[in-house]
Amino acid sequence: MAKKTTKKAKTQANFLSQNIGKILLALVATGSFAIAFGSEKIAKLLPISSGNSGCLKQFYRDVPPILNRESLKKDSYALCFNDFNVMYSGVSKTPLWSAEYLTPERLSIKIKREDNFHEETRLQQAHRALLTDYRGSGYDRGHMAPNGDMGNTAAQFDSFSLANIVPQAPKNNQEVWRKLEEAVRAIVTKQHRDAYIVTGPVFEGKRLKTIGQGVIVPTAVYKAVYLPKQGISGAYYAPNNDSQQVKVVSICYVEEKLGINLFPQLTEQQKRNIYQLPVSAQQVKANKDISYSHWDGQSQCAEEVDTASIQAQQKQFASGQTQAAESKFPQIDEETKQALIKQLVDMLVQYFLQLLR
Structure with a gap:
């Protein structure tokens, strides 16, 4: 042996x-x-992470909305502001979208509104919306990332940049849209829920109205909402007129009209879900969950975005800011x-x- x-x-x-x-x-x-x-x-x-840039924190999982239509990319600017970000179009001279991350802590700070509309000097002169464009136009200067969401004076000042403004019908801006903004804040504060928000204009039709020196008037405005802890999603869609009409739709419904992937890190199934989002702050109850409504099987969701496109967009928003040498993966x-x-x-x-x- x-x-x-x-x-x-x-x-x-x-x-x-x-x-x-x-x-x-x-x-x-x-x-x-x-x-x-x-x-x-x-x-x-x-999820893809591009470091610890504060600018990217306004996006769900650090991933910005992505422009799928090539025509939207012409003369576009990625702008990082205090407490929100904007993709601005030098063609429409309006934001294509404004994105922000709302938390109960952020909204617990209240500051007095001080109007300070101003032109965005980071933009080329030819692409810049001007204060004179809105004078006598018959349209309000409508915030996309609202002043009411801002908890410090720097962010409030930034929200009055014309890069965050669209020509908005007075009753739409002062009535229905104001109530929707209040409703979203109420969801965050009353129900203690974090929310990722993307807001912007819709341009439909071949003949679009302009004001001033070429600022295009939106045919509608939208606000897409995602509550990550509860998986609640949906969007508000309102014609940009004085009808005060508004409807709650899926994120896919809005994406089809825009040619923009609003939340690249959500699945198509998530973006087809529609919840009964409140249209006023009075409808928000602290102990009453937002109910599921239905599934949108008709709308055409935005195309999925590849990693290279996402990283390129992240780089635009993170440029000029300190980034970690390595990606920091979430748990x-x-x-x-x-x-x-x-x-x-x-x-x-x-x-x-x-x-x-």
Whole structure:
């Protein structure tokens, strides 16, 4: 029995001696493979992060809305403000969207409104909306990211930039839209829910009205809402006239009209859900959940966005700000983590065996 054991040990020693080079090579290659394989798998399963830029915090999972229509990208500007961000169009001379992240803590700070409408000097003169464009136009200067959402004077001042303003019908701006803004704030404050908001104009039809030196008047305005902790989604859609009409629709409904992916990190199924969003603050009750309404199976959701496009858009908003050298991934649940580990180990074993053959 001892002789057999000695013979077996010698065989193993000879194998190790003859294959030590392959084994070392396999270990090095396995380490490299682990990094590449792990990065690829994780990148597919986790939300994309572009560092710790404060500007990106206004977006759900740090991912901005993405312009899918090429025509919308012409003369566009990614603008980072205090407490909100804007994608501005030098063609319409209005924002295409304004995005903000609302929390109970942010809205707990109340400051007195001080109107200070001003032109946005970061824009080229030819693309800039002017104060004179709105004078005598018959339209209000309508905020997309509302002044009422701002909890400090710097953010309030920024909200009065004409880059955050559209020509809005008076009754739409002062009545129905004001009530919707109050309703969204009430959801956050009364029900203690964080909310990601994207607000902007809709331009439909071939003949669009303009004011001043080419500021295009929207045919409608929208406000898309997502409450991440509850998974509640939906959007308000209101014609830009004095009818005071408004309806609650799916995010896909708005995306189809815009050609913009408003929340690239949400699935199509999530964006087709419609909840009964309140249209006034009085409808919001502290202990009453927002009810599910129905599923939108008709609207055409925006196309999915690839990683390269997302990172390019993130870079525009994060430019000029300090970023971490490495992406900081959010936490993943234990089940997903264990599945990734098992898959990685199985692949590594197979890869190691192939190298030794």
